[in-house]
Amino acid sequence: MAELPPPFAGDVAAPTRLRPKVAIxxxxxxxxxxxxxxxxLGLEVLVYEAGTQVGGGFARFSHVRLFTPxxxxxxxxxxxxxxxxxxxxxxxxxxxxxxxxFVERYLGALGxxxxxxxxxxxxxxxxxxxxxxxxRIDHPRMPQRADSQFRLxxxxxxxxxxxxxxxxxxxxxxxxxxxxxxxxxGIPAPGETALRAAGRIxxxxxxxxxxxxxxxxxxxxxxxxxxxxxxxxxVELAELVRETPTTRVEWVVRHEATDPIEAIPDDPLPERAxxxxxxxxxxxxxxxxxxxxxxxxxxxxSARDGVLDVTLSGGARMxxxxxxxxxxxxxxxxxxxxxxxxxxxxxxxxxxxxxxLRQEDQAGPRRPVAAARAPTPPGPEVLMHPEPDLFVLxxxxxxxxxxYFFQSGYLQARLLAExxxxxTL
Ligand SMILES: Cc1cc2nc3c(=O)[nH]c(=O)nc-3n(C[C@H](O)[C@H](O)[C@H](O)COP(=O)(O)OP(=O)(O)OC[C@H]3O[C@@H](n4cnc5c(N)ncnc54)[C@H](O)[C@@H]3O)c2cc1C
Numbered sequence: 001m002a003e004l005p006p007p008f009a010g011d012v013a014a015p016t017r018l019r020p021k022v023a024i025x026x027x028x029x030x031x032x033x034x035x036x037x038x039x040x041l042g043l044e045v046l047v048y049e050a051g052t053q054v055g056g057g058f059a060r061f062s063h064v065r066l067f068t069p070x071x072x073x074x075x076x077x078x079x080x081x082x083x084x085x086x087x088x089x090x091x092x093x094x095x096x097x098x099x100x101x102f103v104e105r106y107l108g109a110l111g112x113x114x115x116x117x118x119x120x121x122x123x124x125x126x127x128x129x130x131x132x133x134x135x136r137i138d139h140p141r142m143p144q145r146a147d148s149q150f151r152l153x154x155x156x157x158x159x160x161x162x163x164x165x166x167x168x169x170x171x172x173x174x175x176x177x178x179x180x181x182x183x184x185x186g187i188p189a190p191g192e193t194a195l196r197a198a199g200r201i202x203x204x205x206x207x208x209x210x211x212x213x214x215x216x217x218x219x220x221x222x223x224x225x226x227x228x229x230x231x232x233x234x235v236e237l238a239e240l241v242r243e244t245p246t247t248r249v250e251w252v253v254r255h256e257a258t259d260p261i262e263a264i265p266d267d268p269l270p271e272r273a274x275x276x277x278x279x280x281x282x283x284x285x286x287x288x289x290x291x292x293x294x295x296x297x298x299x300x301x302s303a304r305d306g307v308l309d310v311t312l313s314g315g316a317r318m319x320x321x322x323x324x325x326x327x328x329x330x331x332x333x334x335x336x337x338x339x340x341x342x343x344x345x346x347x348x349x350x351x352x353x354x355x356x357l358r359q360e361d362q363a364g365p366r367r368p369v370a371a372a373r374a375p376t377p378p379g380p381e382v383l384m385h386p387e388p389d390l391f392v393l394x395x396x397x398x399x400x401x402x403x404y405f406f407q408s409g410y411l412q413a414r415l416l417a418e419x420x421x422x423x424t425l
Contacts, residue, residue, distance in 0.1 A: 019044070019424065020389070023152060023166030024119075025126045025335075027054040030394025030409035031172035032110040033075050037413045039115040040081070041420060046164070047116070048154060050125035050173075054111035055103035057176050062100030063207035064232070067272045068405065069096050074106060075410035085113040096271060123157030129169060130338030140340055140386040150339075150389075170416065171336065172394040172409075175329040179203035180400065182224050182325040184296035184313055191300040200308060201323045205229040208236035216322060218246045222310055223289075224297060225326030226253040227402055228272065231261045231279035233324050234289060238278075241288035249289045250320075252312060256294045259283075292316065331396045340386040349399020350392050352382040357401065380415040391416055 022038055024031045027049035035047050049056055066073060070091040082089045089109040091097075097105070110116055130136070133148035149165040156162075182201065183189025195201050206212035217240060223233055234251060241247045253260045259280040267273040283291040296313040300323075303309035308320045331348055333341060344354030356378055383391050393412040398404040 020167035020420070021149075021165070022046070022168040022170060022420075023048060023150065023164065024170045024172055026172035026174060026394070027051075027056065027107075027111065027120060027122075028058050028172060028174050028394060029055070029107060029406050030174075030413070031170070032107055032116065033078070033410050033413040034170050034172060034393060034416060035116050035119055036075070036078060036081060036110060036113065037417045038420060039119065041417060041424075043420060043424075045119045046121055046166070047119050048121045048124040048126055048152075048164075050123070052122055052157070053103075054120065054122075055107035056122075057174050058099055058107075059103045060176070060204060062098060062103065063210055064099045064205065065271070066096050066099060066102060067228075067269045069094050073097070073102060073406055075406075075413070078106075078110070082109050082113060085115065087112045087114075125155045126152055126171075126173070126335045127155050127161070128153040128335050128338060132165065136338050136340055146388045168389045168420075169339075169391070171390070171392045171396060173332075173335075174395045175331045175398075175400065178330050178332045179325065180327045180330045182297050182323070182327050184298055189297045189299050191302075192297075195300060195302060195308065195323075198302070200302065200306075201325050203325050203327075203329075205232060205326065206324075208233060208240070213240065216240060216247065217244050219321040220248045220307075220319065221250070221322045221324060222308070222318070222320040223249060223251045223324045223326065224253075225324075225328070226255060226260055226262070227326060227328060228261075228275065229328075230324075230326035231275050233326055234260070234279040234282050235275065238282035238288040250292060250318060251283060251289050252292045252295045252297065254294065254296055258293075260291055260293075328400060328402060330400050336390075336392075339390055341390065341392070342385045344399060347399025347401050349401065350383070350385065350397055352384065353378070353397055354399060354401075356382050357398070378415070380419045383412060383415060383419075391419075 022043055022045045024034050024045060024047045027047050031047055032054060035045055038045050051057060071093040079089060087109040089106055111120060130151050131145055131148050132151050133144040134142060138145060149167055150169045152164045152166060154162055154164055181188045181192060183192050208216060221237060223230060223237065237249045241249060251260060260283060261276045261279045263276050282289045292312060292314060298311045298313045300308055300310045303319060308323055310320060311317045342351040344351045347354045394409040395404045397412065
């Protein structure tokens, strides 16, 4: 690892507590890795997870097969740590597990590790975080900020609220708490807010090859989006059209390229390349899906019999039984409202990391593991905010960029460990 600069230099106030209590929010792959690494350093850690199990948020995608094989899904040293902890997790390096298998086998084993299990507080949702003796508006360097503890408002599974305190706060809550809007310009289309509240818009990729298949058979379906969830949905829906030709699928993308999914030249992930090919083939002339390029959803309303009446920016107006809004998610920073968080104007993720990722974008084509494969490994300063001892790691650290991979979060956990080592010298 490159030599590290003093972690609390610049606009970050120096910490005072030498044996910090660390609160990790979220027991997904990133949060559990942070817990593994920090408990390995002997630090006092608690992991607050909103769901009833570790990997709670990610488990909603159980039916999805990962693009990355096991060798890219586990953290360096983790399998050995699991074996030594009596919770072995043997894997076939080249196999690509489903999200369900990844959560159950790898995250499940991490959750049972004797160093991590006692730290877990399931069904504990962070509602808000502030400081015991400072407001967000107060000066960044005022002593009460760094000297007072984080004050965490938590809600348990029965709706009861309580306060917990911590010296270091690590937000690993991912980005799937809030779906992005489907309307033109990324804001709600007229009618969208009400239809979302009524549950008429599907923002999560359903199991179209499994339990959700019959729901979509023979229906009129609007698919919106140009990422890999949209691609997965398109491939499954194309199959459904072949099986049941009365099924009708219209696919809306806002860009003007001929192919709805952009192919990555020499894609190092063969399954992603194959998915891209199949999805793009589905919109070939005479193919099962009709593509509407350079279009946005302009407005929508619930028409007679509950069908969706949708107008596209190109002028087309159609009715649909189902709307698959595969437009991604937006990070939710509401719980950190009481703290000085430095967010990027474009990604709405932490600013310094966003800038680094943009520089990488300019330097060349995207790598599958953006931060981890950067030519110069970033120092821990990219993880920092004006608020001392606050870290936003994992998928949320990329804001609404879609090129986050597990390994980026695992690298961040190692960088955080460097900060903690320095802090407790
Ligand atoms: C469909 C899909 C496929 C993907 N495939 C790959 C792949 O093949 N390879 C790869 O490397 N990456 C992949 N990714 C990207 C990424 O690695 C995953 O999204 C990963 O789950 C991100 O981990 P995380 O720990 O940051 O967030 P999450 O897995 O989302 O975990 C966040 C956790 O925080 C909890 N939480 C949220 N809010 C609160 C709160 N307020 N209080 C307490 N707890 C809270 C949630 O319940 C959740 O358990 C994929 C992502 C998706 C969505």
